[in-house]
Amino acid sequence: MADDVAVPAVAIGPAPDPLLEDAVRRGGARLSPFESADALVWTAGTIGFPDPLPPNIRWVQLDSAGVEQWFDAKLITPDTQIMWTSAAGAFAATVAEHALTLLLAGVRALPEHMEARTWRQHDFYSKVGTLRGATVAMVGAGGIGRALIPMLAALGADVIAVNRSGSPVPGAIETLPTTRLNEVWPRADHFVIGAPATSATHHLVSGAELAQMKSTSWVINVARGPLIDTDALVHALRNGSIGGAGLDVTDPEPLPDGHPLWELPNVIITPHDSNPPSVRPPAFADHVALNVTRFVAGERLTALIDPVVGY
Amino acid sequence: MADDVAVPAVAIGPAPDPLLEDAVRRGGARLSPFESADALVWTAGTIGFPDPLPPNIRWVQLDSAGVEQWFDAKLITPDTQIMWTSAAGAFAATVAEHALTLLLAGVRALPEHMEARTWRQHDFYSKVGTLRGATVAMVGAGGIGRALIPMLAALGADVIAVNRSGSPVPGAIETLPTTRLNEVWPRADHFVIGAPATSATHHLVSGAELAQMKSTSWVINVARGPLIDTDALVHALRNGSIGGAGLDVTDPEPLPDGHPLWELPNVIITPHDSNPPSVRPPAFADHVALNVTRFVAGERLTALIDPVVGY
Numbered sequence: 001m002a003d004d005v006a007v008p009a010v011a012i013g014p015a016p017d018p019l020l021e022d023a024v025r026r027g028g029a030r031l032s033p034f035e036s037a038d039a040l041v042w043t044a045g046t047i048g049f050p051d052p053l054p055p056n057i058r059w060v061q062l063d064s065a066g067v068e069q070w071f072d073a074k075l076i077t078p079d080t081q082i083m084w085t086s087a088a089g090a091f092a093a094t095v096a097e098h099a100l101t102l103l104l105a106g107v108r109a110l111p112e113h114m115e116a117r118t119w120r121q122h123d124f125y126s127k128v129g130t131l132r133g134a135t136v137a138m139v140g141a142g143g144i145g146r147a148l149i150p151m152l153a154a155l156g157a158d159v160i161a162v163n164r165s166g167s168p169v170p171g172a173i174e175t176l177p178t179t180r181l182n183e184v185w186p187r188a189d190h191f192v193i194g195a196p197a198t199s200a201t202h203h204l205v206s207g208a209e210l211a212q213m214k215s216t217s218w219v220i221n222v223a224r225g226p227l228i229d230t231d232a233l234v235h236a237l238r239n240g241s242i243g244g245a246g247l248d249v250t251d252p253e254p255l256p257d258g259h260p261l262w263e264l265p266n267v268i269i270t271p272h273d274s275n276p277p278s279v280r281p282p283a284f285a286d287h288v289a290l291n292v293t294r295f296v297a298g299e300r301l302t303a304l305i306d307p308v309v310g311y
Numbered sequence: 312m313a314d315d316v317a318v319p320a321v322a323i324g325p326a327p328d329p330l331l332e333d334a335v336r337r338g339g340a341r342l343s344p345f346e347s348a349d350a351l352v353w354t355a356g357t358i359g360f361p362d363p364l365p366p367n368i369r370w371v372q373l374d375s376a377g378v379e380q381w382f383d384a385k386l387i388t389p390d391t392q393i394m395w396t397s398a399a400g401a402f403a404a405t406v407a408e409h410a411l412t413l414l415l416a417g418v419r420a421l422p423e424h425m426e427a428r429t430w431r432q433h434d435f436y437s438k439v440g441t442l443r444g445a446t447v448a449m450v451g452a453g454g455i456g457r458a459l460i461p462m463l464a465a466l467g468a469d470v471i472a473v474n475r476s477g478s479p480v481p482g483a484i485e486t487l488p489t490t491r492l493n494e495v496w497p498r499a500d501h502f503v504i505g506a507p508a509t510s511a512t513h514h515l516v517s518g519a520e521l522a523q524m525k526s527t528s529w530v531i532n533v534a535r536g537p538l539i540d541t542d543a544l545v546h547a548l549r550n551g552s553i554g555g556a557g558l559d560v561t562d563p564e565p566l567p568d569g570h571p572l573w574e575l576p577n578v579i580i581t582p583h584d585s586n587p588p589s590v591r592p593p594a595f596a597d598h599v600a601l602n603v604t605r606f607v608a609g610e611r612l613t614a615l616i617d618p619v620v621g622y
Contacts, residue, residue, distance in 0.1 A: 074562075094441055097466055101419045104412040113581050114425055117573045119565035120362055121582040130590040154465035155408055239479050254430035262428045270439075271432040279441040286443075 010298055011037035014044050023285040027292025039295060041288055046073040059083040059173035059295055063284055065091070065303075071310050080307045083175055088303040090287035092143035095248075097143065099192050099222045100151050102246025107131055107190070111244070112265065129216060132156035137188035139181070139204070140195030141169045144222060148192060158186055172213030173289045185212035190220070197224035207232040216243040222274050225251030230261070237264050248274045319607055322348035325355050334596040339601025350606060352599055353585055357384040370394045370606055376402070376597055384622050386495035397412035399614040401598035402586040403454035406559075409502050409585030410455065410533045413557025414581055417529035418501070423576065424556070434617030440527060450492070450515065452480045455533060458613040459503060463505045464574075471495055498524035501531070508535035518543040534586050536562030541572070548575050559585045589604050 008034030010024045020041055024031055030108060033052070034040065039059040042049060046069050050105040053060070062070065064107035065088040068290030076084050087173050105111070107225045109127040129141075134157045138145040149159050149171040161169035162184060181204075184191070191213070195201045205219065213219070219242060221228055230251050236242045244266035250259075253272065275283075291301050305311065320343030321335045331352055335342055345351065345361070350370040353360060357380050364371070371379065376399045376555060381387045387395050416422070420438040420560075427435075446469045449456040452472040460470050460482040472480035477488030487494060492515075495502070502524070516530065518538035520525045524530070530553060532539055541562050547553045555577035564583065572578050586594075602612050616622065 101415040108412045118568050119582045124584045125587040128584050128587040133593050151465045154462045257429050271430045273435045273439050274438040276439040282444045291348050
């Protein structure tokens with residue numbers, strides 16, 4: 001079969017990668033050597049990157065979310081004539097899956113189940129909850145929140161999203177602006193913290209917020225440790241004023257040996273591994289397939305880097 | 312507001328129940344005393360059931376899935392002139408949620424995380440998996456399987472369903488008849504057992520099946536213990552030939568103290584509590600709301616009991 005020259009050609013470098021080759025095909029483009037490609041998917045850092053690029057390259061897809069080094073190395077410059085995209089957002093789904101795992105494990109009382117060495121059915125009956133009909137507050141509704149909402153919806157939970165603008169998040173029953181954040185603590189059954197870490201979000205969840213939650217509420221943090229006041233959380237967990245906490249991030253982090261969080265029975269700690277290297281390749285491949293689809297269709301690419309702003 | 316006599320009237324007995332009253336309203340009917348009702352939602356057993364029923368009652372909704380006692384008591388007879396419905400299927404969603412919880416907990420290595428008392432991020436990186444892109448075999452695709460499929464789909468997993476007829480299950484990428492069950496063991500990444508317990512399904516998962524699974528595969532049983540050969544499972548778990556097992560049911564059941572399953576690190580046991588009394592009322596209310604909707608619309612009711620066949 002002859003190449004269809006109307007179909008954009010994408011090169012993968014510096015090394016071949018079967019997952020990404022498949023992603024390029026899924027996206028509707030054809031694979032091509034670097035010299036004759038319209039686009040380049042680059043799976044390494046700045047060292048060894050072809051500079052200058054041949055003029056046929058109109059788009060470069062990078063494989064990390066943070067791209068400071070590309071600006072530092074002056075490979076991306078404010079006057080660049082090509083489109084650069086990062087991997088920002090590519091890993092939201094795996095972090096959302098992790099958040100859902102922690103939340104379900106909490107709601108279904110898995111920590112206590114795993115401690116048990118005897119069949120105590122009637123004792124557990126009152127401890128097993130459900131997300132069906134529950135209201136989950138998604139505090140910070142960026143990529144992770146948007147990935148989590150359909151997962152929660154499939155389980156029959158209602159989501160209240162909180163974001164800066166309050167502009168409606170698809171799938172949420174209600175979206176509140178951060179100025180109304182204080183309303184969610186008494187209203188929701190469970191809380192997933194996914195906000196960026198800024199001076200404004202430091203200790204977003206502290207004693208006053210924890211005190212308004214239900215005794216069955218689980219708080220899940222998959223964002224950044226300092227969003228939660230650790231001492232206040234330990235206090236709430238110890239006195240049972242909330243149901244429990246699922247923490248992929250902690251403050252301090254790494255959590256030091258002997259910290260009280262390690263021993264509390266209603267805490268699940270995962271060491272910031274919600275997006276492990278082992279699951280990144282297929283997630284990045286999906287991201288590439290999506291962007292190839294958009295490139296082929298002439299649509300706006302996702303995770304487009306602003307060469308002037310620097311990210 | 313005057314009663315609209317065109318809107319069917321539903322009674323709830325023997326005691327008032329706010330959740331069910333809300334369900335009747337959600338379903339588009341109005342509440343009514345027993346004497347003037349078109350339908351009756353009955354939340355108790357056979358004792359105290361009004362016999363004979365007044366002739367205005369055309370439908371009775373019972374609150375259990377098994378209804379043998381109603382036939383034994385001759386309250387449902389082959390020549391009954393009214394429609395009887397059970398709660399069959401009402402609790403599928405909570406069991407499916409439980410199955411998903413066990414599967415996610417396994418895939419995300421929660422048992423080992425919960426044992427940890429120190430931050431071992433790099434050690435865990437290789438142990439955290441994902442359902443995204445994974446293939447899950449749903450062995451037995453009745454109510455639980457049908458409830459589970461959209462949950463798995465939201466997580467990006469592909470489902471291969473296995474049922475008796477092989478007639479396509481909505482949402483599954485492929486449905487195999489039980490005659491081709493042997494194909495799934497090497498193909499799928501994980502397995503959810505949801506088949507009925509019959510002589511044909513006894514030890515459906517035994518040594519030969521376990522030997523074909525991947526070393527990362529989790530096997531979830533939310534159906535009946537004897538579907539899995541416990542000794543073969545313990546052997547596979549001990550030698551690491553599968554990833555782990557999430558068991559809401561066991562054989563023997565209750566699992567006796569000291570049984571090796573209690574001590575294996577890659578097993579999550581919940582004592583047949585996937586459908587605890589604490590979550591039944593809202594699930595039953597949803598079932599009632601659905602059936603009231605159908606009753607109002609003159610559509611076929613769900614979980615209709617066949618008065619001749621006996622279930």
